[in-house]
Amino acid sequence: MKLKIILKLIRNLFQKPLTVRFPHESIPIAKGYRGKHEHNMDKCVSCGLCAKICPNKAIEMVEVAGKKYPKIDLSKCCFCGLCQDICPVKALKLTQEIPQATPDPSSLIIEVDKTKLDKNP
Amino acid sequence: MSEDNQNYQEFFFGPAHPGSGNFSVKLKLEGEKIIAAKSIPGYLHRGFEKLMEYRTPMQNAVLSDRICVFEPLAWNLVHANAVEELMKIQAPERAKHIRVILAELSRIQSHFIWYGALSMALGFDTGFKLAFGYRDFILDVFESITGARVYPAGYICPGGVRRDLPEGVEEKILKTLEKIDEMRLWEELENPTFQARTKGVGVLKLEDALKLGATGPVLRASGMKTDVRKDDPYELYSNLDFDIPVEKEGDAYARFRIGLREIKESVKIIRQVLKKLPQGEIMEPSLANLAVPYNLPEGEVYVRQEAARGEAAIYLVSDGGIKPYRCKVRGPSFFHLLPVLEHLLQGEQIADVPVIYWSLNHCPADMDR
Ligand code: SF4
Ligand code: SF4
Numbered sequence: 001m002k003l004k005i006i007l008k009l010i011r012n013l014f015q016k017p018l019t020v021r022f023p024h025e026s027i028p029i030a031k032g033y034r035g036k037h038e039h040n041m042d043k044c045v046s047c048g049l050c051a052k053i054c055p056n057k058a059i060e061m062v063e064v065a066g067k068k069y070p071k072i073d074l075s076k077c078c079f080c081g082l083c084q085d086i087c088p089v090k091a092l093k094l095t096q097e098i099p100q101a102t103p104d105p106s107s108l109i110i111e112v113d114k115t116k117l118d119k120n121p
Numbered sequence: 122m123s124e125d126n127q128n129y130q131e132f133f134f135g136p137a138h139p140g141s142g143n144f145s146v147k148l149k150l151e152g153e154k155i156i157a158a159k160s161i162p163g164y165l166h167r168g169f170e171k172l173m174e175y176r177t178p179m180q181n182a183v184l185s186d187r188i189c190v191f192e193p194l195a196w197n198l199v200h201a202n203a204v205e206e207l208m209k210i211q212a213p214e215r216a217k218h219i220r221v222i223l224a225e226l227s228r229i230q231s232h233f234i235w236y237g238a239l240s241m242a243l244g245f246d247t248g249f250k251l252a253f254g255y256r257d258f259i260l261d262v263f264e265s266i267t268g269a270r271v272y273p274a275g276y277i278c279p280g281g282v283r284r285d286l287p288e289g290v291e292e293k294i295l296k297t298l299e300k301i302d303e304m305r306l307w308e309e310l311e312n313p314t315f316q317a318r319t320k321g322v323g324v325l326k327l328e329d330a331l332k333l334g335a336t337g338p339v340l341r342a343s344g345m346k347t348d349v350r351k352d353d354p355y356e357l358y359s360n361l362d363f364d365i366p367v368e369k370e371g372d373a374y375a376r377f378r379i380g381l382r383e384i385k386e387s388v389k390i391i392r393q394v395l396k397k398l399p400q401g402e403i404m405e406p407s408l409a410n411l412a413v414p415y416n417l418p419e420g421e422v423y424v425r426q427e428a429a430r431g432e433a434a435i436y437l438v439s440d441g442g443i444k445p446y447r448c449k450v451r452g453p454s455f456f457h458l459l460p461v462l463e464h465l466l467q468g469e470q471i472a473d474v475p476v477i478y479w480s481l482n483h484c485p486a487d488m489d490r
Contacts, residue, residue, distance in 0.1 A: 005306060018254035030265040032287060034274065049412050055180035080183040080274035085283070086411040094268075 029096045034079045036097045037072050037110055043091040044069060050083035050092055059083060064112045074099050074108040129156060134474055136164045144458065144485040146478070150471060158466035160459045165489040173448040177414060178204045181445070182275030188450060189487035190271075191234050194227040194263075195428040196487075197277035202355060203424040203435040204279035207417055213402040216281035221357050221394050222294065223266070223277065225387040229301055230259040231429035232380045232387075235482045236308055239377060242475035243318050248308075255304035258297045265290055280408030291395055298388050308381050319374040323465045323477035326371060333464060334456035337431025338379045338482055343371035349427035363390050373480035380482065383429075414443045430454055430482045452487030459488075 020027060029035075046068045051059040058076035061068040070083075070092070083092050099108060128151065135145035143165045149157040169188055173181045185200035186193035198220055205212065212220070233256040240248025260270040265287050267273035276283050325335065330343040340347060348365045350358040366382035368375035408415060417439035425434035431453025438447040458481070465477050 005310060008303070008306060018257070027261075030261075030268075030287075032266075032268045032284065033264060034268040053177075053180065053411060055176060055183050078183065078272075078274065079269065081268060081283075082179065082183065082274075082411065088412065 029098070031096070033096045033098075034081045034094045036074065036095055036099050037077075037083075038093045038095045039070065039072070039110065039112075040091045040093070041069060041112065043089045045089055045091075047088060049086045049088065053082045053086045055080065055082065062112060069112040071112055072110040074110065075105055132471070134478070136161075142485055144488075146462065146466070146474070148466065148471065148474070153471050155466050155469050155471060155474070158463045160463055162455075162459065162485075162489055165485050167490065169450055169490045170448050173445060175444065177443050178279045178417065178445070179275065179411060181448075182278040184275075186272045186274060187486075188452065188490060189428070189430075189433075189454075189484045191484050191486075192227045192231040192429050193272050194223045194267075194277060195231075195426070195433060197273060197275055198224050198356075199424060199426050199428070199433050199435050201277050201279050202426065203422055203437045204417070206422045206424055207420060207437055207439055208279070208415075209418075210280065210405055210407070212281045212405060214399050215401045216403045217356050218394050218398045219266075219282050219286060219403070220277050221361075222391055222398075223263075223273075224356075225390050225394075226259050226262060226294075226297075228429040229384050229387050230256045232384050232482075233259075233304065235380050235429075235479070236377070238479045239319075239373075239476070240315075242479040243315060245312075245315060248315075251304065251307050255300060258300045262290065262294055262297050265293065281402070281404035283404075285403050291398070294391065294395060298391060301384065301388055305381065305384055308384075316374065318473075318476055319377060319480065320372060321370075322373045322473050323469065323480055324370070324372045325461065325465060329464060330371070330461070333460040335431070335461050336453050336456065337427065337429075338376060338383065339431065339457055339461065341366065342368045342375040342379045344369045349425055349432055353425065355424075355426055357394065361390055361393055363387075373476050376480045376482065416441060416443055417445060425451075428453060430484060430487075431457065433487070450487075450490050452484075452490060454481075454483035454485065454488040457481040457483045458485065 048061050048068065050070050051061050056076045056078055058073045059070045062071045081094050084094050102108065130150045132148045132150050133145060134148060136143055145161040145164065147159040147161060148155050169184060172184060176184060182197060182200055185196045188196045233252045237249040237252030263273065264270045267276040325343050327343045327345060330340050344367060346365055346367045351365060363386045366379050368378050419439055419441040421438040423434060423436045425432050433453055434451035436449040437445050440446040462478065462481060466474065469477060
């Protein structure tokens with residue numbers, strides 16, 4: 001037992017630390033990580049299921065150009081991914097991007113992007 | 122402060138004390154000795170029992186994470202099993218295996234936090250940093266399986282689990298188990314200061330433990346061989362081979378030893394389950410489509426399980442609607458922090474308060490709900 005620990009201690013002298021130097025280095029984010037949403041409006045069929053299942057009522061259906069689209073408030077969101085799982089056409093997807101802390105609450109709202117709509121009627 | 126010609130001082134431990142974590146104890150001191158202690162709960166009350174009455178089981182699964190900060194997966198499992206028992210369904214075999222692996226990993230990481238917090242209470246910072254450093258290896262596994270490091274967002278949900286294991290995660294778990302064994306080696310070092318500060322401190326006798334409602338590792342450290350996984354098996358535990366560690370002394374040191382030995386047993390369980398992990402469904406087909414809401418049949422169930430800090434239970438009543446009528450959460454820390462802590466602190470020295478407090482392996486979050 002003791003010998004094992006001494007060997008380990010010696011090995012530890014030459015090992016890298018458990019931590020990384022954060023802003024310069026960072027650990028990779030796993031593939032299935034639940035981060036910020038990505039909304040593909042061309043696919044969306046305006047069913048409203050995502051707004052219905054959201055446990056935090058973070059999704060509001062807003063009308064844009066005669067059709068309803070989800071508007072997501074990330075400051076209410078708990079990143080559970082239920083909206084992604086329920087969407088029948090896979091229009092909502094959680095990306096690996098982590099929303100950063102911000103002093104401006106409006107930057108956390110994912111609005112329906114009208115410019116994109118005009119290009120793809 | 123003196124009152125009625127008595128010389129005593131009143132002193133608060135917490136809620137803003139770095140070692141207390143959202144919980145407060147009011148101590149009555151005579152010199153350095155504690156003559157009475159009063160626990161003050163409520164700093165972390167979020168009202169889960171009421172919130173759950175307004176949500177469907179799938180949304181509640183997401184909510185059940187937050188009952189305990191240190192082991193969300195264990196609470197996911199209690200909630201999922203309560204709903205399944207009410208609906209009289211069973212999760213598929215593969216889901217059951219995944220659930221047990223995650224529940225045991227969650228127990229290990231929670232015991233690491235326990236060791237880290239106990240070390241911090243002793244002023245032994247190396248132990249704290251090691252424990253939290255090694256815990257991150259387990260969080261890496263959680264991240265790749267559930268999609269987040271701490272809160273799995275109802276990964277273990279009524280009917281099974283929310284997604285299948287990603288490719289190559291089995292090897293990752295095996296590698297993590299090696300890291301866990303390495304951490305156990307560090308814990309076993311037990312330097313003399315650690316022993317001097319924990320041996321004979323906060324002794325909880327068996328009859329007091331039973332009277333005050335202690336469960337889990339705290340009760341086992343007082344000499345009772347009990348574990349819900351053996352006494353009232355759920356999931357796969359009846360087919361698994363593992364021991365229940367028991368210590369006799371009932372002091373802070375015995376509780377530390379229990380934590381250490383339980384990590385070893387959990388590693389044993391994970392290795393067994395990984396060996397016989399079957400292929401197949403991960404979700405009960407009738408619940409798999411989230412868009413189709415289901416009714417909870419009328420009735421009531423009480424489901425109890427062994428979480429890392431004791432007996433965790435949920436009492437669920439349904440009147441036949443899609444949302445539960447009533448949900449009661451029984452957190453193990455409630456009994457450890459109110460009656461047990463008040464009992465243990467009496468007659469102790471003030472310098473021993475953090476040690477006794479953290480040796481109880483509690484989480485103010487699951488006490489306040
Ligand atoms: S991830 Fe969860 S909380 Fe966030 S918007 Fe989707 S359903 Fe709502
Ligand atoms: S669930 Fe999908 S298709 Fe339906 S409204 Fe939401 S984003 Fe659109």
